[in-house]
Amino acid sequence: xxxxxxxxxxxxxxxxxxxxxxxxxxxxxxxxxxxxxxxxxxxxxxxxxxxxxxxxxxxxxxxxxxxxxxxxxxxxxxxxxxxxxxxxxxxxxxxxxxxxxxxxxxxxxxx
Amino acid sequence: xxxxxxxxxxxxxxxxxxxxxxxxxxxxxxxxxxxxxxxxxxxxxxxxxxxxxxxxxxxxxxxxxxxxxxxxxxxxxxxxxxxxxxxxxxxxxxxxxxxxxxxxxxxxx
Numbered sequence: 001x002x003x004x005x006x007x008x009x010x011x012x013x014x015x016x017x018x019x020x021x022x023x024x025x026x027x028x029x030x031x032x033x034x035x036x037x038x039x040x041x042x043x044x045x046x047x048x049x050x051x052x053x054x055x056x057x058x059x060x061x062x063x064x065x066x067x068x069x070x071x072x073x074x075x076x077x078x079x080x081x082x083x084x085x086x087x088x089x090x091x092x093x094x095x096x097x098x099x100x101x102x103x104x105x106x107x108x109x110x111x
Numbered sequence: 112x113x114x115x116x117x118x119x120x121x122x123x124x125x126x127x128x129x130x131x132x133x134x135x136x137x138x139x140x141x142x143x144x145x146x147x148x149x150x151x152x153x154x155x156x157x158x159x160x161x162x163x164x165x166x167x168x169x170x171x172x173x174x175x176x177x178x179x180x181x182x183x184x185x186x187x188x189x190x191x192x193x194x195x196x197x198x199x200x201x202x203x204x205x206x207x208x209x210x211x212x213x214x215x216x217x218x219x220x
Binding site: 032034036042043044046049051057088090094096097098099100102103104105107 | 115142205211212
């Protein structure tokens with residue numbers, strides 16, 4: 001089965017600083033990859049998804065961007081973090097109509 | 112806008128009781144439905160998936176799907192304190208999976 005590696009587990013960043021979260025996938029090829037954000041006590045908000053190298057779909061206009069430089073690598077970035085960017089970020093992989101596999105998540109606190 | 116509606120809870124049940132979690136969804140074309148369990152501070156993990164109308168049982172868990180009513184439920188029999196978590200209902204809509212906000216379940220010992 002698939003394994004999603006995501007790091008770091010926790011991150012505290014000042015407002016205005018840049019962000020880079022990386023996610024890599026093992027155990028599958030050509031995965032569909034996803035970035036979700038979960039605010040405290042809330043559901044999963046889909047931020048970006050990618051069906052292939054260099055292909056990014058953005059779901060919510062915001063202060064973040066995503067890139068997919070390799071088949072099994074997905075990166076979430078920001079040039080300048082806002083307080084509202086705080087949350088639990090999850091990288092996931094799944095094929096159409098199948099279960100999602102999640103990484104361990106990154107708890108981002110912007111201060 | 113495709114949506115999933117869940118009662119946020121918390122739902123509190125005594126140990127050994129049956130916990131019943133419910134979910135409605137908006138997309139009549141959805142083919143796949145999922146229940147995930149999420150412990151505090153952790154990522155979601157799949158508990159059950161169901162594709163066809165009716166019941167599907169796996170150990171202490173039973174998922175029920177009624178496509179005509181756009182309704183999915185999860186029953187947890189013989190609830191244990193370790194079942195205390197947030198349960199997310201989800202359905203697959205093409206490339207995307209749409210998640211509900213989750214129902215918090217507390218199982219009292």
